[in-house]
Amino acid sequence: MSILATRPTTRPARPGEAQPGRSLALTAALAGAGAAVIGLVLCMSVALTGWFLADAGAHGDTTDALGVGAVAWLAGHGSHLVLSGTPIGMTPLALTMALLLIAFRTGRWAARTPARTSSQSLADLPVETSAVGAAVATFTCAYLVVAVVTGVLAAGSGASPSLGRAVLGAVLVAGLAGGAGLAAGSGVLLRAWDEVPAWAADVVTGALTGVLWLLAAGAALVGVSLLFSFNEAATVMSGLHLSVGDALSLTAVMALFAPNAALFGVSYLAGPGFAFGTGTTVSPTAVSLGVVPAFPVLAALPGEGPTPGWLAGLLAVPVLAAAVGIGRTLRRRPPLPHDLAALRGAGSGFVAGVLVTVLVALAGGPLGTGRMAHIGAPVAEVLVFTTGLMSLGGLVGAVAQNWWRRRRGEAVAEPAPRAPRTVAPLDDGDEPTVEVLR
Structure with a gap:
């Protein structure tokens, strides 16, 4: 008697059939x-x-x-x-x-x-x-x-x-x-x-866009300040007497904190400014610093004393950032009634202000003891200023965008009517039920 055994064969997966894989x-x-x-x-x-x-x-x-x-x-x-x-x-x-x-x-x-x-x-x-x-x-x-x-x-x-x-x-x-x-x-x-409902998508998208525009403005402010203070920064760097390797390492460390500096710039644009040491203030209305460490990037800090009056105009930057953010967002949709557009704009600006405050709060922290134990922005003041300014900017930007498009003759998107309610017929002995047709 002979027993014939066949080896099990594996067939390739057919088109459309799932291949085995890890979970x-x-x-x-x-x-x-x-x-x-x-x-x-x-x-x-x-x-x-x-x-x-x-x-x-x-x-x-x-x-x-x-x-x-x-x-x-x-x-x-x-x-x-x-x-x-x-x-x-x-x-x-x-x-x-x-x-x-x-x-x-x-x-x-x-x-x-x-x-x-x-x-x-x-x-x-x-x-x-x-x-x-x-x-x-x-x-x-x-x-x-x-x-x-x-x-x-x-x-x-x-x-x-x-x-x-x-x-x-x-x-x-x-x-x-x-x-x-x-x-x-x-x-x-x-x-x-x-x-996600259309109004919520507009609020979130407009808020994120406004935050990105304000972050770009803060980074630009820090970059311009460094450009105008390049000689002072170079003097500080040469005074440290670093080797090439040490200079490259210091530059890499400064690059790691570049977003922190940009967020300090955002706090400056919003009005409250920031502190670089206990009892210090750097804001558009006043600068009080004292002695700062010999660090090249700190050459971008403004000089002490009263500031020019025109710097108060920087408070318009958060307003413009929120206005541009919600304006670019609503441009993708048909025009709305003005009251709905105003609500979306104000909500978008408020959410943007909260997000900016969270980011600014993450940028600070101590860098030592004594005066360097407090570096960062006053979070409560930043929250009040950013939410107020960006809510105003979002409202103005949304209404202006909406008004301009309606003036050009674009059709207004009316809210969808609510579905009617009908009562299902009752059979004998059945409990009354209400069915909502969607």
């Missing part, structure tokens, strides 16, 4: 750990390069440079540091922006990887919102594990990072940026945005 949650976990490791390795690489450029490795060893990179990575998540007894609490927002971008891109990659077929596009593979929520949780947990391990290991170096703030920052970076990437890559974000 979204597992891929998100790998992406979360990968996002944290990518940012950490980049920071360590830059620190190692700066160490070699500074003294060619004559002082310290490689592990010291890697420790500096790990501490910088934690600082990008908002961790406060204590260096030789000196507290450092200002977050390098340029590094934070890079970490947010890495988390977003890896999250989007994770959402586009599982269960993809050769004949289906991403839009043909709908993902449930619950699955995306679970993926965001695993992404955040994996990212958080790397952050905790890094914080524990970095605590043994010369710096003492604040682990609690690093954990909170890691959760926010992974949850917000990584979650947005997962939602965007899976199509959930686009589907959710399509279901």
Whole structure:
């Protein structure tokens, strides 16, 4: 007797049939750990390069440079540091922006990887919102594990990072940026945005556009100030007697805080200004600084004393930013009744003011003890000024845009009528029910 055994064969997937792949949650976990490791390795690489450029490795060893990179990575998540007894609490927002971008891109990659077929596009593979929520949780947990391990290991170096703030920052970076990437890559974000009411979409879009215009104005103000103070900055740099490597390292550090300077410029344009040291004020109406550290970028600070009266006109910049933001947003839709346009404009400006206040609050922090223990803008005053000015700008911009388009003869978009209500017929013994027809 002979027994014939056949080897099981695997057939290729038919067109339109899903290929086997990793689950979204597992891929998100790998992406979360990968996002944290990518940012950490980049920071360590830059620190190692700066160490070699500074003294060619004559002082310290490689592990010291890697420790500096790990501490910088934690600082990008908002961790406060204590260096030789000196507290450092200002977050390098340029590094934070890079970490947010890495988390977003890896999250989007994770959402586009599982269960993809050769004949289906991403839009043909709908993902449930619950699955995306679970993926965001695993992404955040994996990212958080790397952050905790890094914080524990970095605590043994010369710096003492604040682990609690690093954990909170890691959760926010992974949850917000990584979650947005997962939602965007899976199509959930686009589907959710399509279901947002038109008025809410206009308010959010106009607010974000206005914030971007105001940030650009703040950055331009700082850039122009640095340009006019270039000689003073060069004098300060030459007075430090730095080597080429040290100068490059100092320039890189200043670049990491460039968004912080731009946000200080935003606070200046809004009116309250900011403080660079305890008891100091830098605003369009008055400047009181005292002695400032020998740092090249600080040459852009204005001189002490009363300021020209025309600087009060800078308060119009937030108004214009909000007006342009909502004006460009409403241009994509048919004209509205003036009262509805005014409501959307004022709401957009108010939301923009709140967002600007949050960003300005993140820009400050201590850079030492004594006078340098207070650097930043008065958050409460910034909130009042930005919400007031940008609400006014949004209202004026929306009404002006609406009026101009209606004057040109464009048809007004009337609100959709409400669906009528009908009462279903009652059968004997049935409870009365009301059915709403949509």
